[in-house]
Amino acid sequence: MAIELKMPALSPTMEEGTLAKWLVKEGDQIAPGDILAEIETDKATMEFEAIDEGTVGKILIDEGTENVAVGTVIAMLDGEGDEETPSAAPAPAAEMPAGEGKKVGQEPSEAEITKPAKAEPKKDPEIPHGTNMATVTVREALRDGMAEEMRRDERVFVMGEEVAEYQGAYKVTQGLLDEFGPKRVIDTPITEYGFAGIGAGAAMGGLRPIVEFMTFNFAMQAIDHIINSAAKTNYMSGGQMRCPIVFRGPNGAASRVGAQHSQNYGPWYASVPGLIVIAPYDSSDAKGLMKAAIRCEDPVVFLENELVYGRSFELPELDDHVLPIGKARIMREGSDVTIVSYSIGVGLALEAAEELAEEGIDAEVIDLRTLRPLDTATILESLAKTNRLVIAEEGWPTCSIASEVTTVCMEEGFDHLDAPVLRVCNEDVPLPYAANLEKLALIDTPRIVAAVKKVCYAE
Amino acid sequence: MAKPAQKRKTPAKKAPAKKKPSVAKQSAASEEFALHSLQDAHESSPKFDADVDQMLEFYEQMLLIRRFEEKAGQLYGLGLIGGFCHLYIGQEAVAIGLQSALNKEVDSVITGYRDHGHMLAYGIDPNVIMAELTGRQAGISKGKGGSMHMFSTEHKFYGGHGIVGAQVALGGGLALAHQYNEDGGLCLAYFGDGAANQGQVYETFNMAQLWNLPIVFVIENNGYAMGTAVKRSSAETEFHRRGTAFRIPGMDVNGMDVLEVRNAAEVAFKHVRDGKGPVLMELNTYRYRGHSMSDPAKYRTREEVQDVRDHKDPIEAIKKLLMENGKTEADLKAIDKAIRSRVAESADFAESSPEPDPSELYTDVLVEEY
Incomplete structure (x- = not known):
């Protein structure tokens, strides 16, 4: 048989x-x-x-x-x-x-999530007109960003679990050991609290560490050093002691990995003064902001997304592609409504915008890119133009980035609002394992479309 | 006092334990693993051979810490110092004995929140330390750190950390930087008997030994983790043994005798500078005051404290030695007087300096502008 x-x-x-x-x-x-x-x-x-x-x-x-x-x-x-x-x-x-x-x-229950966005994103105004574009995965863009900075600055090194000999649990550090050797690409034991502290101490001692967490779920063991050691030292020392470090790794829900491995820490870190929090979506932002993060004198939490690692996007072929921290990017121009998102949510927001366009609703899509400091000016300018705003966030709704953006709109953009701001987030539950339940719990395009129609009074 | 600060006999060397059968376990690189070699070296001649000038210097430095801390206690009582304030009285010989052996050009130091003494041991101006305690603009952290958060990157003193045990991992990072930069320096990382039970301490022990980092771990065992005596909090109260599982040699040192501390420091630092990896030192000491100014220290008797003051005080011990070496009571009184006046001056400075400008509230949150 x-x-x-x-x-x-x-x-x-x-x-x-x-x-x-x-x-x-x-x-x-x-x-x-x-x-x-x-x-x-x-x-x-x-x-x-x-x-x-x-x-x-x-x-x-x-x-x-x-x-x-x-x-x-x-x-x-x-x-x-x-x-x-x-x-x-x-x-x-x-x-x-x-x-x-x-x-x-x-x-994978989030097959919808992983589907690459069909919409052609608006060109980033930071990239010079006429620049040649290559097609590169987010994974490669991150690695190339790190490698370029390691070539540029001897003080930069990478440490974390499986970053060297294994070539990265998610292959983000692939090839770095071969090029830079074990002094600068350091495999650590599985001791997040300890190596986050060692990384922070090395930064205080004058080095430029990139600390990889296999995922940010495990960084909870290390969150004391991220917040108490890295974020606060410059202030507590009256500006004497800096901690220029990048904590990076995948963040947010992956696929079917259960509650303890599926969480978005963006709002956690974004609430802490003294930290820079970056959450890029596409390859250009991943590379350009990674390079900026490594050069930054402040501690940076750099939130990647496993489901986006393998997606390919255009990447400008520039010798030194560095993007500004703290600037949002308009991914799609529109006049009727603004959809604010970041990380994996941007792909969903762009998809929703395409669907809405077919129904005659012209949505503007903003990728926050940096969660702290938040580019409120770009949000408010867009709101002044469209008068309606929806936030799409792959994460819990309570005390979220969506809550923060809503407050900004209320406090500083109230006169421009023609409808209440709505947030589209994951369901307020630990992420379940069962495929159908996980799908129900996670944000998706139809929910964004529905929320946009609601603020446009189109239903 | 949970453990008397005195010499203990070296445990007899045991025959190597029989190897347990294990699957795919690599044999240890070296069977000649001597955890006691440094202790043996120290005990063979435990007192640092100081001349009179050096002893005088130790005396002055320890006395400065004591008088400074007494004044800080007073200012706290007057409401000029707020929050938490942890005094170093009784433990002076530890910071002075160890830090006097550093190569100040390259070595780094990090500690917890009981940090005034370590700052003074560097010869940092008492004015800026006291002004930090009173929360003034002239303080070394511009008044934004306070008692627990003082730093001097100029002296390679990296704080001043308030989370128990965090400085150990950070110290591991400073040691990594020494190794990475090949600057020949070592990191001296202080922590208490309380911090010695934190998990991250052992994570750091593991990586420090694994990567052969130039670090000296110093457990200042003052007998109490806040109000909990070591025997009530620690399964193994011989803290110098705590590195054994990581193959880190341990040293058990009388922290009430500055010459013994200095001698042990010489042994430990040489080991680390020779590229042989980390050392764990237990400094048996005692704090005369409560854990912090708000601690009534009801967990121990007055007699216990008095007994240490009468018989083991590190300043009295060096004073006695100095007098045996020709110094007179009057000589030493004159030094005390000068120190008292220096400390009074720092208190005046700290009291009369202006508070930070309100605009300082928003400075130093981030280094760059975005």
Whole structure:
């Protein structure tokens, strides 16, 4: 009885991968545990292991094929005639099997979130007219930003869990160890509180550390050093002692990783005087603001997003692409309503704007980019033009960036408001694991569209 | 006092423990792992061989701290100093003995909130320290830090930290910077017996030894974590053993004798400067006052305090030595008088200096403008 071997999902966010190499050929006898193929995800090269006995039948996907969707049948296995459920599993036992029922169990519930925005964003006025543009993933843009600053300034170094030999848990630091060596790309033990403190102390001692948290969820163990040591020292010392450090890593919900691994800390850090908080969306901002963050004399919390790492955007081909901290960016011009967002929410806001355009509503989309200091001028100017405002935030609603923007509009833009400001956030619950519940909990485009229609009195 | 500040006998060297069978465990790089070697070196000749001038200098420095702290206590009582104010009285020999052995050109120091003494040990102007205590513009942190948050980057003194144990990890970072810059310096990171139970201390021990950082961890064991005696808070009260699990050599030092402290410092600093990695020093000492000015210190008896004052006081000890070496009571009185007048001057300065300008409220939040 023939068994279908399917492209396995090898990480929570993987939707497709490259079939790098077949290690078996048609007609080979295989046993459970034999390695059948090497598969490249956006994070790593993984081995694909057999769990059934049999003979390799037809190979359906050639090696070297890119963008093979998870669940695609890549080969057939002629079994021994047993009637067991056909299946195949990826090498690490902990990974989810790519068997039947995958559509229900494994489809990333935020497939909508991860879908690249169709809308063509407005050009960043910071980038000179006529600059050549390359297409680069956010992941590469972040790495290139770090690497360029490491070449420029000997004091800059990276430390964190798996940043060196493993090449980054999310591959953001890929290649840095090879270029800069172990003195400047330092693998740490899993001790966030300790290494955040060591990083802050090194910054006080004159270095320029980039401290990677595997995700910001783990930075809660280190939040004391981020706030009490890094953010307050300049003030407490009367300007004597600086702490120029970048704390960076993925932030916000990933996919199906449960409540403890899915949280947006933007509002937490943005509430702290003494910190700079940056949360870029696209590749150009990721690189330009990363470089600015590393050069900054103040401590910076740099919030990335795992689901955006693999997305490709235009990146200006400039020798030194540095963007200003504290400036929002108008991603799409519009006249009827303003949608304010940041990080992954920007993609959703741009999608919503396209849908709204089809219904005759012309939305302006603002990417805050920096959460602290907040560029209130850009928000208020847009509000003065559109008179209606919605905030889209992938995070909880209570005491959020959305709450802050709402207050700014109320306090400083009240006379321009034609409708109450509305916020579209995640549901006010810990993020659930079940695919359907997670989907219900997270912000999405239809909710933004609905809120915009409401403030436009279009429903 | 939970543990008497006196010499203990060195534990007998044990035969190496039988290796436990373990899966894929690499054998230790060196079997000749001597956690006691520094202690042995120290105990072979525990007193620093100081000449009279050096002893006189130690005496003056310790007395300055004591008189300064007494004055600070008075000013607190008068309402001129607010908030928390942790005095260093009784512990003077620790800061003076250790810091006198530093290479001030390159070495860095970091401590917790009981930081006035460490500042004075650098010879920093008492005026700017006292003015910080009274919250004045002329204070070393412009009045924005207070008793717990004083810094002098000029002297490579990095504070002045209020979160118990945080300075240990930060000190690890300062040591990393010494190593990174190859400047030959070391970091002296002070913390108390209370902080010694914080998790991040052990995270730092691990990384410091793993990366061979030039750092001296100094536990100032004054017997009480605020009001909790060490035996009520610590499963292992021999704090110098706390680095054993990380293969960090420990030293058990009488922190009430400045010459013993200095001697131990020489041994420890040499080890670190020779590139052999971190050292953990336990300095057994005692604070005469409460944890802070608002602590009535009801958790110990008057007799206990008096006993230490009468028999182990570090200033009286060096005074006695000086007199044995030809100094007269009158010589030493004259020094005391000069110090009292210097401290009174700093108090006048701190009292008469203006408070920070209201506009200072918004300065120094960030370095750059955005």
